[in-house]
Amino acid sequence: MLDAAVTSFPVPWKGIAQQLEKIQTAELPSIPSIAAKRLKHYLQVHKSQTGQSIISLYGASDDSRFTDFSGLQAQKVQLNITKEFYVGRWAGQVSANYERGGKKHFDESFIAYQFGDWNLRLGSISQWWGPAQSSSLILSNNARPIPALALSRSETTRSKHHLLSYLGPWFFTMQLGQLETERSVPDTKIWSSRFNFKPVSGLEIGLSWNAMWGGEGKGNSFSDFIDLVTFERDCINGAISCNNDLKSPIGNHLAGIDFSYSLIIFERPFSLYGQRIGEDKGDYLNVRDNANLVGLSSYFWGSKIYLETSDTNVACSNQGLPGNNCYYEHSTYTGGYRFYNRAIGSTFDSDADMLTLGINKQFSDGDLFEIMFNRLKLNQDKQQPSPVVSGNSEDIHRLSGFYQTQFGDWLVKLGANFEYTDLNLESKTESLIYANFKYKLN
Template identity: 30%
Template sequence: MKKQLLTFCFFIPGLAIAEPWIDTRNAWLRADIEYLSDLGVITAPVTSWPLTWAPIIQDLENADTSLLSKQDLLIFKRVKRQGKYQTKLKTHSYLSLKAGNQERILRHFGDDRREEAEITSKTTGMSKHFAWNIEATRAVDPIDGEEYRLDNSYLAAIWGNWIYSAGVIERWWGPGWDSSLILSNNARPVPGLSIQRNYSDPFESKWFSWIGPWSLTAFAGQLESDRFVPRAKLLGMSINFKPFDSLEIGLRRTAQWGGKDRPESLSSFWDLLIGRDNCDELEGGCTADRSNEPGNQLAGIDLNWRLPTPSYQGSVYLQLIGEDEAGYLPSRKVHQFGYKRNFQFYGMSVTSYLEYADTENDERTNLTYNNSIYQTGYRTEGRSIGSTYDNDTQSIALGFVASHRNGDKFKVRLANVDLNNDGVAGNHSINQKAVSFNQLEVQYQKPTRYGLLGIQLEAKDERIDSFGYQDDKYNVSLSWMMEL
């Protein structure tokens, strides 16, 4: 045991990544942070990713550790140690290899492989006012044909309490683990500009202090040219706040705007911004070709609520997203519900979740993520920007994310999915017909002196991909990452 602990302590500094935020590729770190949030140690909002380190470290520095159990203290120290290492003013370089027998079609929080095989080199670092990550990936036989990628690369500047960045940043908005209905890691990240609040301190004004700790993120991205409306823009804004220690609320909004032969004037943007983008709301209505309609929007709310029981009994969460707007409120909605609980098991800290989602619109089928103007839909490079399952799908997933005190990490996920249940071809990015399947995933990672080694196994009882990217019901992959 002592030898394992020494190996673990040796390895953690070697994987330290000097960045101002935590990205979407570490499910175990997210589980630890949410564990401490449920204990009340972390008071900052934690459901918009990437998540900034500054408020997390601030909460850990101010925490009263005398109230923590021995097992809770291990998690506290683990997160604090990572925060200290990852925000050091240093530069690090890494090399990683990932390979499997076929591509990853269904992605969930923490997944970092997309194609059959990938080799990635990255250099990341921070100075007092700047942070950067230069990440270059060579993908083998990728689905979208782009073999060379700069996904997850960025240059960021910290000014006051704001982080300004330009890059290709992967995002995940919402409390869900299996998927997010509005913005997930399913599609490749969109290049663009963003602004994000660094610390989440409450307002000092007595009129707004009730909001509690709050965070804000906004971005403007450029979609690809090979789509029905070439070079359309993807815009997004998210506000999270905690009026109570036990409740986090997220207000989300994204939009497709502009592009070839579409209006990009300030008045068009203003109409989009205030939600005046339906024909009956525009002055004079829409033109015959609807060329003056501003864009296509999604908006909604999500909640994460720790149950108010005398002893900790877990949290419930939900996400409600509207495909359209009526009376300045989201309409034509899809939804997601979940229950999450943390516990200890044979030296492991475990986060478990049970999550249900339904992307079949309450108005009609083939509506979610589709639009009569932006006919490529709410997708990029052939993948849904929202739910990993795209539209007209019901899914239920049971998952476990576990970290052992010796550094070993485990993930287990069981799911039942009714995919594209209306069975209409041409309106879905995964399958052109209805298919129901069960799925099992198991993942294991082990830190060694030679780097971080991992194996992931996935099995389905049906072949789900009708576009020919996946031939097998089984997907087996290996991964390795090491600091250079």
């Protein structure tokens, strides 16, 4: 329906807006008609505003442990006040977050300037790279958004340039961010880039590359950055010179590919998708030590149903890291591929086997319902590589869901999670309920 690349979130309106305005929703089947009407509504709201103010209150019976594309990584209680603005080519928002204990931060705040087909942004916004809904192996909303300077294409549709048009719809972003001070190497920097495109109808391909580098006591100059992106190598034992088999590319690299292929079978839409992300320990583009995610989705009974599985139990070839306890880990950046102690990639962190069945229902009045079942196997070797698990192995059966509705200027989301966990010879049952209330001030 929409000729656009859509596996990098957030998806810019430019280009898509023009296509939406041409769609005749009355001529579409029920499910795509509801989706198109919903997008058209958001587009009209966006076009009619020069900015809006929103106040949001989130409360839960406990801190969230796992999240997903529709979820929220938050403490028990969080108050958020957001002010958006749009002036000419400028756009931005200030988002003030207040948590219990007096903690506050400005996640989801940014300022951006659009020039031509490009957008320059400074700030921290939640992003999701990949086609899956339960997790992403390289960048998800599991951790807090990373403050970064980003240069991105301002649309995801087909380029008008006669050479670039052969790529089909495409999107590109490159970002330079900085991680927190309270980690093993304070103020580590992170380079992120992604290119996703649709070379043929129904097929979208994404290429992603993130690399941690610099920080306190490390090289932080422009020449050090050039060494990073040109895959210069140094000795993993810290020596000035060593044999080639003791050398590794500078920084902590993760890179890989994802795809999504959509087709019609028996007059029903199906999507097959996958993601393969590895720790980049080889030379140049030789990505090794890969974790995988695979999924399938379709529509039944007016709902999107998806089945996904991923496995981050990876036996890495990097020296100095034991067994499977290496994915998202690094011998220099010992805090790992994490931000404030949560994985930047997979919701379930490393050494995790996941199977997810989800149902997502959008109603014609704009209400949204989702229910998800997870079967998780975490830390099977009991060596606790990730902060998300205890020192024990865990077999978890988890049921979660929410309902979201709108009353005038109020948006209300109510949800709950239930977990049954086997911990060696013990078992426990836990539950969490939460509510999120948003009110549009103007």
